[in-house]
Amino acid sequence: xxxxxxxxxxxxxxxxxxxxxxxxxxxxxxxxxxxxEMAAPLITFLIYENGATFPGWNMYEALxxxxxxxxxxxxxxxxxxxxxxxxxxxxxxxxFDLLLIKPKSVLFMAIVTAFDSEDLxxxxxxxxxxxxxxxxxxxxGWGEWLQFFLLFAVTLMVLFGYGLIMAGxxxxxxGNFRVYDIFSSITNFGLYPTAIFSKPLxxxxxxxxxxxxxxxxxxxxxxxxxxxxxLGAVGVGLLFLLFSLVFWQWMLKxxxxxxx
Amino acid sequence: MLITVENLAKExxxxxxxxxxxxxxxxxxxxxxxxxxALKGISFKIAEGELVGFLGPNGAGKSTTLKILTGILxxxxxxxxxxxxxxxxxxxxYVAKIGAVFGQKSQLLWDIPPIDAxxxxxxxxxxxxxxxxxxxxxxxxxxxxxxxxxxxTRQLSLGERMKCEFxxxxxxxxxxxxxxxxxxxLDVIAKDRIREFILEMNKTGVTFILTTHDLSDIEHxxxxxxxxxxxxxxxxxxxxxxxxxxxxKKIIAVxxxxxxxxxxxxxxxxxxxxxxxxxxxxxDLTVFELNKFIALVNKTSTIRDLSVREPQIEDVIKVLYxxx
Numbered sequence: 001x002x003x004x005x006x007x008x009x010x011x012x013x014x015x016x017x018x019x020x021x022x023x024x025x026x027x028x029x030x031x032x033x034x035x036x037e038m039a040a041p042l043i044t045f046l047i048y049e050n051g052a053t054f055p056g057w058n059m060y061e062a063l064x065x066x067x068x069x070x071x072x073x074x075x076x077x078x079x080x081x082x083x084x085x086x087x088x089x090x091x092x093x094x095x096f097d098l099l100l101i102k103p104k105s106v107l108f109m110a111i112v113t114a115f116d117s118e119d120l121x122x123x124x125x126x127x128x129x130x131x132x133x134x135x136x137x138x139x140x141g142w143g144e145w146l147q148f149f150l151l152f153a154v155t156l157m158v159l160f161g162y163g164l165i166m167a168g169x170x171x172x173x174x175g176n177f178r179v180y181d182i183f184s185s186i187t188n189f190g191l192y193p194t195a196i197f198s199k200p201l202x203x204x205x206x207x208x209x210x211x212x213x214x215x216x217x218x219x220x221x222x223x224x225x226x227x228x229x230x231l232g233a234v235g236v237g238l239l240f241l242l243f244s245l246v247f248w249q250w251m252l253k254x255x256x257x258x259x260x
Numbered sequence: 261m262l263i264t265v266e267n268l269a270k271e272x273x274x275x276x277x278x279x280x281x282x283x284x285x286x287x288x289x290x291x292x293x294x295x296x297x298a299l300k301g302i303s304f305k306i307a308e309g310e311l312v313g314f315l316g317p318n319g320a321g322k323s324t325t326l327k328i329l330t331g332i333l334x335x336x337x338x339x340x341x342x343x344x345x346x347x348x349x350x351x352x353x354y355v356a357k358i359g360a361v362f363g364q365k366s367q368l369l370w371d372i373p374p375i376d377a378x379x380x381x382x383x384x385x386x387x388x389x390x391x392x393x394x395x396x397x398x399x400x401x402x403x404x405x406x407x408x409x410x411x412x413t414r415q416l417s418l419g420e421r422m423k424c425e426f427x428x429x430x431x432x433x434x435x436x437x438x439x440x441x442x443x444x445x446l447d448v449i450a451k452d453r454i455r456e457f458i459l460e461m462n463k464t465g466v467t468f469i470l471t472t473h474d475l476s477d478i479e480h481x482x483x484x485x486x487x488x489x490x491x492x493x494x495x496x497x498x499x500x501x502x503x504x505x506x507x508x509k510k511i512i513a514v515x516x517x518x519x520x521x522x523x524x525x526x527x528x529x530x531x532x533x534x535x536x537x538x539x540x541x542x543x544d545l546t547v548f549e550l551n552k553f554i555a556l557v558n559k560t561s562t563i564r565d566l567s568v569r570e571p572q573i574e575d576v577i578k579v580l581y582x583x584x
Contacts, residue, residue, distance in 0.1 A: 003386055010383035014369055014376050021371040021412065095365050100332045102384055103356035109384075253334070256272060 004108065011112035019117045026118060033121030037073070040191050041066045041129055054196045060136040061223055062193065067130035068222075069190050069215030072152070074123030076159040082114025083107070083163050088170035088177060096171075096255065106252060110167065140222045151218035151230070154237040158210045161237075161244035162187070168244075168251035190214035194227050202228070210237045262436065262467055263306035263329070268338035270299040270324050270491075298324040300491040301338065306469065308435075311462050313482030314471040317581050321491040322471040323440060329469070330360050330438050343435065356385065359434035363441035366421065367428045368413045374424035375409045378431060385432035392431065399427045402457055419450025426457060430466075437461070439470035443477055455480045475577065487580045494580050502576055508545035511569050512553070514538070516561035528553070537561075542571070 019026045041063055048059035073081075087110055090096035099109040134140075140148070166179040173179075189197070189205050194216040197205070205211040206229045213233045220227045227233070275291040299321045306312055314322040327333040329340065331347035331354055340347055345354035368377045375396075382392045400409060403423040408416060416424070422442065429437060439458075443451045451474075458481055462468055472478060478485055478499065485502050487495035495502060511531075514520070519536040527547025532540040543553055550568065557563055 007383045010380045014372060014380050017376055018369055018371045097327065097332045097362065098365060098367055100351070101330055101355050101358070101360045103352050104384060105352070256333070
């Protein structure tokens with residue numbers, strides 16, 4: 001564990017050093033990331049400013065859900081979600097082989113070599129939005145914080161699962177960066193309170209495709225009004241992670257390298 | 261034996277795609293599978309400390325062999341035992357004991373100095389600080405790199421980068437090093453330095469297995485050559501035997517005072533008749549002895565100049581590549 005942490009930190013260090021070689025571009029990219037991710041909260045703010053609402057949710061409650069969603073992405077994207085572009089790019093170029101000649105699991109090496117510093121902009125945005133909206137809401141109790149952290153851990157696991165599935169697809173579906181767009185479109189439902197959707201859609205995004213767990217489910221426990229099917233969402237999230245690990249291994253076995 | 265390979269076979273599934281727009285659209289819906297037999301059951305053994313060269317035309321199966329031996333690919337069938345490991349099954353513990361340099365795939369990081377990438381490998385292989393520094397300094401000196409390892413990789417020449425790739429692959433002191441076209445695109449001086457380095461490391465007991473298209477790599481380095489073609493081994497022996505593969509032949513260039521006689525005799529193959537007084541030919545010594553040939557030409561035409569050389573290894577290889 002200690003060795004793996006040392007390897008991961010060495011990976012982060014080299015990734016940062018690589019990115020810092022072009023400081024201007026690095027700072028600009030981080031800023032752009034931050035602005036892009038703030039678009040949804042900004043729209044929410046404008047909706048409420050103009051008198052419209054998500055029925056049953058005040059503006060800060062809605063922004064907290066989006067803050068949790070952004071916080072999840074803000075941790076996932078720089079620290080482990082890079083496996084997606086790293087795998088797709090390496091498989092296309094043939095450098096995925098280089099991960100296989102290291103004495104560590106391929107998945108771990110794909111994470112180590114994929115730290116994405118410019119996505120730290122998402123993390124800054126997530127922390128800011130989460131803190132600002134929480135300040136305007138009644139302070140949660142210890143029990144609510146505990147539940148939130150447990151559910152947020154599942155959020156990160158589910159995001160890791162999405163990463164694994166997309167990266168696994170990148171092994172057989174060579175060079176297809178469109179998976180990011182598909183992922184964004186599907187998970188955007190997680191930006192809003194689950195309760196505003198129709199019952200069938202609520203069931204789909206809570207108990208079939210784990211989307212509600214990315215924002216609404218952990219945020220609502222912090223608000224003291226847990227979403228319907230929270231336990232089910234946790235179960236589905238854990239099953240999803242298990243499935244994604246199996247899927248990754250299956251795809252890895254299909255890896256055929258490139259001609260040499 | 262350090263490496264034992266038995267009946268190694270690999271079949272790839274690929275899809276046929278047409279080149280016209282219509283065929284490209286059709287391939288979105290229906291694709292015709294194409295099965296390619298990259299390796300057709302090859303077997304060989306390699307002893308500790310050997311320096312073996314794999315030769316073969318493009319698509320012959322040499323890179324596939326190397327990828328299976330390094331644990332990158334699973335074979336379709338066959339057995340591989342390297343230091344007691346099966347590469348694809350015991351990958352993690354096995355690759356800790358091997359190194360690999362891929363001439364066309366860099367392990368360095370483009371925007372930062374090679375030394376930073378070396379430190380990443382130090383962490384991955386858990387190399388103690390003192391040992392890491394000692395090995396790195398030793399290799400930097402052997403390869404004549406000096407302070408270049410502290411310059412961003414993108415500012416280094418191809419030769420300098422390739423030398424750094426070798427350090428990257430050997431910092432953890434592997435017992436076997438696999439080299440896939442390590443001198444590709446390099447100038448003569450860089451090639452020489454790298455070859456010297458390989459030979460120096462080989463003297464310390466490191467086993468090297470290299471694939472190359474560059475026959476001079478094989479001539480300078482390999483004690484043994486394995487020629488692969490169409491997924492099969494068509495030759496496995498020493499360079500000297502490889503030269504003899506076509507029989508005991510010599511390439512002769514002769515110029516004479518008087519016109520040359522008619523040399524259409526068994527064992528003589530005129531490859532270039534430059535003028536009535538000058539020709540290049542191939543002499544099969546098992547059919548026509550060299551001294552008898554010289555005596556014949558001198559008697560009829562009086563030799564002005566004559567040179568005898570070994571056949572070019574390229575000629576031998578070309579014949580081997582044509583074998584099925």
